[in-house]
Amino acid sequence: xxxxxxxxxxxxxxxxxxxxxxxxxxxxxxxxxxxxxxxxxxxxxxxxxxxxxxxxxxxxxxxxxxxxxxxxxxxxxxxxxxxxxxxxxxxxxxxxxxxxxxxxxxxxxxxxxxxxxxxxxxxxxxxxxxxxxxxxxxxxxxxxxxxxxxxxxxxxxxxxxxxxxxxxxxxxxxxxxxxxxxxxxxxxxxxxxxxxxxxxxxxxxxxxxxxxxxxxxxxxxxxxxxxxxxxxxxxxxxxxxxxxxxxxxxxxxxxxxxxxxx
Amino acid sequence: xxxxxxxxxxxxxxxxxxxxxxxxxxxxxxxxxxxxxxxxxxxxxxxxxxxxxxxxxxxxxxxxxxxxxxxxxxxxxxxxxxxxxxxxxxxxxxxxxxxxxxxxxxxxxxxxxxxxxxxxxxxxxxxxxxxxxxxxxxxxxxxxxxxxxxxxxxxxxxxxxxxxxxxxxxxxxxxxxxxxxxxxxxxxxxxxxxxxxxxxxxxxxxxxxxxxxxxxxxxxxxxxxxxxxxxxxxxxxxxxxxxxxxxxxxxxxxxxxxxxxxxxxxx
Numbered sequence: 001x002x003x004x005x006x007x008x009x010x011x012x013x014x015x016x017x018x019x020x021x022x023x024x025x026x027x028x029x030x031x032x033x034x035x036x037x038x039x040x041x042x043x044x045x046x047x048x049x050x051x052x053x054x055x056x057x058x059x060x061x062x063x064x065x066x067x068x069x070x071x072x073x074x075x076x077x078x079x080x081x082x083x084x085x086x087x088x089x090x091x092x093x094x095x096x097x098x099x100x101x102x103x104x105x106x107x108x109x110x111x112x113x114x115x116x117x118x119x120x121x122x123x124x125x126x127x128x129x130x131x132x133x134x135x136x137x138x139x140x141x142x143x144x145x146x147x148x149x150x151x152x153x154x155x156x157x158x159x160x161x162x163x164x165x166x167x168x169x170x171x172x173x174x175x176x177x178x179x180x181x182x183x184x185x186x187x188x189x190x191x192x193x194x195x196x197x198x199x200x201x202x203x204x205x206x207x208x209x210x211x212x213x214x215x216x217x218x219x220x221x222x223x224x225x226x227x228x229x230x231x232x233x234x235x236x237x238x239x240x241x242x243x244x245x246x247x248x249x250x251x252x253x254x255x256x257x258x259x260x261x262x
Numbered sequence: 263x264x265x266x267x268x269x270x271x272x273x274x275x276x277x278x279x280x281x282x283x284x285x286x287x288x289x290x291x292x293x294x295x296x297x298x299x300x301x302x303x304x305x306x307x308x309x310x311x312x313x314x315x316x317x318x319x320x321x322x323x324x325x326x327x328x329x330x331x332x333x334x335x336x337x338x339x340x341x342x343x344x345x346x347x348x349x350x351x352x353x354x355x356x357x358x359x360x361x362x363x364x365x366x367x368x369x370x371x372x373x374x375x376x377x378x379x380x381x382x383x384x385x386x387x388x389x390x391x392x393x394x395x396x397x398x399x400x401x402x403x404x405x406x407x408x409x410x411x412x413x414x415x416x417x418x419x420x421x422x423x424x425x426x427x428x429x430x431x432x433x434x435x436x437x438x439x440x441x442x443x444x445x446x447x448x449x450x451x452x453x454x455x456x457x458x459x460x461x462x463x464x465x466x467x468x469x470x471x472x473x474x475x476x477x478x479x480x481x482x483x484x485x486x487x488x489x490x491x492x493x494x495x496x497x498x499x500x501x502x503x504x505x506x507x508x509x510x511x512x513x514x515x516x517x518x519x520x521x522x523x524x525x526x527x528x529x
Contacts, residue, residue: 028437035443039450043301046457047308050317056308179290186294193300199307 076124302329347429417478453479
């Protein structure tokens, strides 16, 4: 365990020093973050801008803003931690450099998931946190609600990581899969809004088929104190099932890996 | 003249062959642009819950029509030339393209047009499916379709040119493609991807009419929905043509300056 923690520290140091060399890229990253937050904010701003609209799917403006904040935070998490690592799987399988990862005396999934970091997109994380705190300050939140939301949000991050891992792991068979995660991004865009803002059949799809509801809506509900116990229990359960499933899928993929030349 | 036509035909044929190879990717890319679909679902639910079943005179079905039309038009306006330029300039692969007796702009332009041909059948199939699911109804006037696709073509050309200018910024800066995100946001907002333009605050509408965005996205969508007239389309086409000239000139200036700065990789 301590060995893995030390490895994370070394990996982080290495990517940090590699990235901070390109200081001009920082401006680009800030622009990109602003663009992403802008899309999410404009979406709800126009909805609430209509005369007579006080709620979207039963959520007030600040409650909906909370969802936007968590959405931005999750996007930041993806672009800082997940995407820089998992998007390299396809390339590694294609060129055969996956061999090096598999030969190292550490768990390959750990190695492939923690090696890189996109520090520049930390702006997304900051903006997401800022929005969430700002929205929460206009609502009545209890310490218990904050604790519950934090726990459920950890489950959310596990779910996101597992979906990404499974999608990227298909590269072991299909080689060209960078686009598949793009498909997830498309569906994930729906997480900008509370899931109750959608028509009922779509709501079911976003809860049971692609569990987008657990990523932003459920933690936000925990903060506002509107969470049903069933959903509170379902979220960690889904995360656990996803984690085991993704792990098995990864092991199966590695088992069928035959390097680049064969 | 015949030489140019021949060049263009060859360009289009090779680019078409390349694009058909990417047909699976094209469908995936198509499905990943979901913003207007997400907005459609949210507005439909909003209208369904509103007293009287409508918001600002739009019923649930009318929202479906408007946003599906926006989706269709925005799919015809997908441009990725900034990424290509960014890559080519940074890695120096622009150099061999400069040796050809033709501005590389035409190669990419032909590539984008060829991709539209590959994309179109799948696009129509998806629009029909979604329209059936959401209950959207499009206009029956053939002239409206002609006008809408004409505007979409002009809009695509305008977007191609401004994205080209952004891509050329790679001559000077590392982060040219992130300017794209912000420009895209303005295009999506003022184009009407979040809501029909009439739903925006009045001062935004007054600014928007001077930009090309409402005429390339919202207006063709309204034409398909049967909510805009042909004279609106004519006025929109004139504005777009004006902007095309502006973007074209801008592209030319930046291209000339950039080439002087460019020394392939390593210089």
